[in-house]
Amino acid sequence: MKDQLSGLIIDIDGVLITGNQRIPGAIETLTFLAKKNFTFVLVTNTTRKSLTTIWHQLKGLGFPVEKNQIMTAPVACANWLKEKKAKRIHLLVSGSAVNDFKNFTITSSAPEYIVVGDLGNDLTFDKLNTAFRLIMKGAKLIALQKNRFWQTARGLSMDAGAIVAALEYATRKRAILIGKPKKEFFLEAVKILRSLPDEVAMIGDDLEADIGGAHNAGLKAIAVRTGKFENFSLVKSKIQPDLILDSIADLPKFIKE
Structure with a gap:
């Protein structure tokens, strides 16, 4: 799967941060992607914060991200x-x-x-x-x-x-x-990446909104075990990710292998 990828859509809450706390390894992963010129866009279904507020929060926590790399509902x-x-x-x-x-x-x-x-x-x-x-x-x-x-x-x-x-x-x-798991929401993110759907993977912690939504839009889907992921039952669900990582910190290793 990794050889087919040209871009990533990364959920914010539960993947990069929980509340106002960084998930270990998240900053290092985004820094790695930037150094490798691996394009990514951050997305969120958060509806209490403006785009500007979210950007300032991420920058304040040390994330190497620009405002035009963030997409909100x-x-x-x-x-x-x-x-x-x-x-x-x-x-x-x-x-x-x-x-x-x-x-x-x-x-x-x-x-x-x-x-x-x-x-x-x-x-x-x-x-x-x-x-x-x-x-x-x-x-x-x-x-x-x-x-x-x-x-x-x-x-x-x-x-x-x-x-x-x-x-x-x-x-x-x-x-x-409007937001995830709406197909059009994912396809708009793909446009920002200037890629094709089958060349993009969504990384998220929500089996329904992130993983199911990505598959419905023709994207690959990578689940992380951080955030709320463990509150979903993979055994009982028809929705199955293409890959499961313990956290976003494991992404560089997956890309290198």
């Missing part, structure tokens, strides 16, 4: 909304990620789209019910991602998928998915 959504010529949106998004939607009118008065992410402790029934009512009045539902859970420094935490599922169930409307 909120920015992908903003680009999608721009293509649709949307103007008025309602956000169920918290944190600095709100800044990625600064070119739109944020309103609860007749929005065209409801954009849903992970609100964490900012989630309230009133916010959820407001979104429900707006969808029932005709607004379209957008899911930045549908992850079931994610790995935090304090343990597993429910993710945006649960919020999206509640709104889908109550409104009988299917959400438009």
